[in-house]
Amino acid sequence: MAYSAVTFGQLVTELSNRLYDPTNQFWSVAELQQRLSDALRAWNIATAQNQQWYSLSVSNTGNAPWYDLQTLAGSPRLCTLYDTDIYSRLQYMLLESQQADAAVLTSQFTSNMLVQAVQAKRDEFLFRTSTTRTVRNLNVTPNTSTVSLPGTVIQVERAYWMPKQGNTAYPLYRTDQFSRAAFYPTAGQTASSPVVYSSGIEPPLTMEITPPPGVNGTVEALTIETQAALSATSPTLLYLPDDFVPAIAWGALADLLDTNSEASDPQRADYARKRFEMYCELVSGYPFVMGARVNGVDVMVESVEALDIYNPVWRTPVVTQPIVAFAGQNLICYPTTSNVNIAVLVNGSANLPVVSGDYIQLGAEAIDAVLDLAQHEAQFKQGFYETNSTMNLFKNFLNIAAKKNAKIASLSTYKDFIYGNLNVAEKLFAPTEVTSG
Numbered sequence: 001m002a003y004s005a006v007t008f009g010q011l012v013t014e015l016s017n018r019l020y021d022p023t024n025q026f027w028s029v030a031e032l033q034q035r036l037s038d039a040l041r042a043w044n045i046a047t048a049q050n051q052q053w054y055s056l057s058v059s060n061t062g063n064a065p066w067y068d069l070q071t072l073a074g075s076p077r078l079c080t081l082y083d084t085d086i087y088s089r090l091q092y093m094l095l096e097s098q099q100a101d102a103a104v105l106t107s108q109f110t111s112n113m114l115v116q117a118v119q120a121k122r123d124e125f126l127f128r129t130s131t132t133r134t135v136r137n138l139n140v141t142p143n144t145s146t147v148s149l150p151g152t153v154i155q156v157e158r159a160y161w162m163p164k165q166g167n168t169a170y171p172l173y174r175t176d177q178f179s180r181a182a183f184y185p186t187a188g189q190t191a192s193s194p195v196v197y198s199s200g201i202e203p204p205l206t207m208e209i210t211p212p213p214g215v216n217g218t219v220e221a222l223t224i225e226t227q228a229a230l231s232a233t234s235p236t237l238l239y240l241p242d243d244f245v246p247a248i249a250w251g252a253l254a255d256l257l258d259t260n261s262e263a264s265d266p267q268r269a270d271y272a273r274k275r276f277e278m279y280c281e282l283v284s285g286y287p288f289v290m291g292a293r294v295n296g297v298d299v300m301v302e303s304v305e306a307l308d309i310y311n312p313v314w315r316t317p318v319v320t321q322p323i324v325a326f327a328g329q330n331l332i333c334y335p336t337t338s339n340v341n342i343a344v345l346v347n348g349s350a351n352l353p354v355v356s357g358d359y360i361q362l363g364a365e366a367i368d369a370v371l372d373l374a375q376h377e378a379q380f381k382q383g384f385y386e387t388n389s390t391m392n393l394f395k396n397f398l399n400i401a402a403k404k405n406a407k408i409a410s411l412s413t414y415k416d417f418i419y420g421n422l423n424v425a426e427k428l429f430a431p432t433e434v435t436s437g
Contacts, residue, residue, distance in 0.1 A: 007360070019375060035377050039374040041243040050347065053343050056342055065333050079237060081237075087101065109256060121248045126224055133157060134224075140218060163215055191213065293342070300323045
């Protein structure tokens with residue numbers, strides 16, 4: 001059954017009344033809908049409440065067993081937000097008129113400033129959180145250690161050796177020059193089966209595998225990569241979890257307000273930066289996949305990092321795997337040689353209302369907390385004093401979210417995530433003294 005306690009329109013009206021703007025003179029209905037939607041996304045991050053089963057058929061995947069839940073049709077994690085959604089948030093927060101793109105009307109900012117700030121924070125978020133990973137199959141040359149990387153690669157996160165003679169894949173473990181000198185001083189002299197890889201201390205856009213391969217094969221790499229360059233006039237899809245996209249707006253706000261020009265607002269810039277940091281902390285421990293079934297039989301789920309250590313040959317396709325692997329916040333992997341149906345229990349993106357008559361899919365106990373956060377964020381555009389004076393509303397939201405999870409605090413999946421990151425929030429947002437000027 002669905003919740004039917006309060007509609008989207010009723011929530012907008014209540015938020016307007018809280019802000020003493022019942023006729024929506026300073027905050028438009030569209031802006032308040034945006035604030036409420038972001039508050040619902042934050043609630044979903046904090047409580048992982050919108051769990052859904054997602055099924056997909058797998059047909060003899062062989063050496064291509066990876067599935068990206070941010071791009072598959074019908075996925076609860078499908079990416080739907082564009083950079084224009086970020087520009088809209090910035091325009092509201094910076095008291096700019098709403099435009100279809102990154103356009104601004106005042107002299108404090110330019111369209112190019114908005115685009116650069118959003119692109120910089122998007123790529124920083126990707127780099128720092130490893131949230132969206134890409135599967136790259138890199139060709140190698142026998143007797144050669146150096147492997148070329150595409151120009152979009154920021155960092156290689158994992159690497160697997162895939163020899164063409166035979167189908168036994170196994171992980172290559174990360175190393176560096178010091179480790180090579182200490183443990184593999186002569187490994188680079190004789191071609192053999194690669195054991196380790198090094199990426200990050202070599203010349204740009206290269207990685208090195210040691211020993212150099214003695215046979216043809218490929219390196220399957222999980223990478224963090226830059227995404228499409230943004231434009232002031234052409235919308236670009238953001239390959240990030242929808243619930244975490246508001247992080248990019250907060251990060252961009254921090255950069256835009258942290259200047260020496262007339263746009264300078266160091267106190268609000270500091271607040272926005274802390275919100276960005278909080279999202280970075282949250283996504284690093286966010287539970288992505290909670291369970292899995294193969295042909296209706298429950299199996300375990302585990303990260304590729306853990307499987308590489310405890311079951312190094314897991315990547316080799318077999319008829320039935322006892323586990324479904326996941327990487328980052330978007331990839332699942334099931335190497336099989338048969339036809340099976342996989343169902344994964346996913347923490348889906350927030351269930352958001354669309355029109356005023358839609359019911360908010362939350363229990364009555366959560367409505368006030370969502371309103372608290374929406375009100376707090378709406379008052380950001382009034383200035384630092386109003387933002388700081390409603391900090392108690394933000395902290396109340398965090399406390400209610402933690403209490404919502406009290407009954408499942410003993411589950412390791414949630415305990416460290418919810419309570420650990422609540423502590424992070426409390427440290428980041430310690431009471432701030434308001435100064436004049």
